[in-house]
Amino acid sequence: MNTCSKLxxxxxLAAGLSACxxxxxxxxxxxxxxxxxxxxxADPGAARATVELDNARxxxxxxxxxxxxRRDSEETRHLAxxxxxxxxxxxxxxxxxxxxxxLQQAGADRERVRLQARTREAEVAAQSARAAQANAQMAQxxxxxxxxxxxxxxxxAARSQQDADAARLQAQQxxxxxxxxxxxxxxLAARSTQRGMVVTLGDVLFATxxxxxxxxxxxxxxxxxxxxxxxxxxxxxxxGFTDNxxxxxxxxxxxxxxxxxxxxxxxxxxxxASRIDVRAHGKAFPVADNNTAAGRQQNRRVEVLFxxxxxxxxxx
Amino acid sequence: xxxxxxxxxxxxxALAVLAGCSSTPPASPALAASAASLEAARSAGAPExxxxxxNGAITKLERARTLAQAGNNEAALRWAEQADVDAQLARAxxxxxxxxxxxxxxxxxxxxxxxxxxxxATATNPTPRAPx
Numbered sequence: 001m002n003t004c005s006k007l008x009x010x011x012x013l014a015a016g017l018s019a020c021x022x023x024x025x026x027x028x029x030x031x032x033x034x035x036x037x038x039x040x041x042a043d044p045g046a047a048r049a050t051v052e053l054d055n056a057r058x059x060x061x062x063x064x065x066x067x068x069x070r071r072d073s074e075e076t077r078h079l080a081x082x083x084x085x086x087x088x089x090x091x092x093x094x095x096x097x098x099x100x101x102x103l104q105q106a107g108a109d110r111e112r113v114r115l116q117a118r119t120r121e122a123e124v125a126a127q128s129a130r131a132a133q134a135n136a137q138m139a140q141x142x143x144x145x146x147x148x149x150x151x152x153x154x155x156x157a158a159r160s161q162q163d164a165d166a167a168r169l170q171a172q173q174x175x176x177x178x179x180x181x182x183x184x185x186x187x188l189a190a191r192s193t194q195r196g197m198v199v200t201l202g203d204v205l206f207a208t209x210x211x212x213x214x215x216x217x218x219x220x221x222x223x224x225x226x227x228x229x230x231x232x233x234x235x236x237x238x239x240g241f242t243d244n245x246x247x248x249x250x251x252x253x254x255x256x257x258x259x260x261x262x263x264x265x266x267x268x269x270x271x272x273a274s275r276i277d278v279r280a281h282g283k284a285f286p287v288a289d290n291n292t293a294a295g296r297q298q299n300r301r302v303e304v305l306f307x308x309x310x311x312x313x314x315x316x
Numbered sequence: 317x318x319x320x321x322x323x324x325x326x327x328x329x330a331l332a333v334l335a336g337c338s339s340t341p342p343a344s345p346a347l348a349a350s351a352a353s354l355e356a357a358r359s360a361g362a363p364e365x366x367x368x369x370x371n372g373a374i375t376k377l378e379r380a381r382t383l384a385q386a387g388n389n390e391a392a393l394r395w396a397e398q399a400d401v402d403a404q405l406a407r408a409x410x411x412x413x414x415x416x417x418x419x420x421x422x423x424x425x426x427x428x429x430x431x432x433x434x435x436x437a438t439a440t441n442p443t444p445r446a447p448x
Binding site (some may be wrong): 081088109114 | 404412419425437
């Protein structure tokens, strides 16, 4: 049947039935088109494709009208196809709009995360730089304190060395001085004893049984005074001794007076009083046999003991 | 070739005229519109992103042109209309496909970035040593 004969049949039918409007029978294409439009309307992104959705609804209306008015299945099929496609367009437009929104959001997120990462990287780098710097500073401080310790140790070693050198030098000087003193006392017939240098002044230098110094003793006095002047660090201990003749008291007294007399002589020769000590021993500490006259004479003596370099005397 | 000849049905012609038989508009405006939609779809990138829909539209437009040349305006019109809407769909799907792929790319790089950060966050940082 060609189109015109179809139209004739339709027109005749419509003319015949125009008086009563009945619900059109189901058209499968139309049903499909309706559900397509419904689905597009219900899509979550429908709000972003309102124009396209309106176009789809208009297309559906055309299809509905074609079927309701003319029962033209071919035309209805065609219009239903157009409706379906328009519904698909609405869906595609909605999908693009939603994708673009999410794209924008994701792009912003990516930038934010990149910024966070760069900030974190910068912080980490700054932190490692600070840590490295702190380590370097501490290493430097350690090096400095090690150097200072080394220097101080070095200084201490040098000072110890200096002290040792000074002590050695002092000892050397003292020894030299003691040797010099010894030489200088040779003219006085000094003896080197455990207690130090001792000059013995014999009995002949005193009047018999008395404490008066004979003129001959002056020479010894002058020599001793000269030595004492040359060695200002030394002091002298004048000790008086007698033989065992006579009483204890008498001998102590005589030995005291003789020692004192020599002291006075040294004072007169210019020796400072603080440098002279005196002690009387009486008949104690004989140096010879008291049973012979010669021995007794030897025991009747005055000893002059020289102190050490500090001005002290060693005990008997 | 079919011709729209209503001569044998003189009586029905009046009704047929009312029903709009011989006044089928020429198909050329519809053909032009379809061609325009096709061109728009092509330049949007439809050959790459929506080739099935585009090829369908091209085929239908060809058919519409052939029918129009043969004088079958009504059929040509329908095919042209379908070609037009197909081309528009091709263009719409090109747009959505482009956006979808771009979204996938950005979300993938975002996920990679986040993974890299979480990996580097667990790595130990150098700490300053205690003073000696």
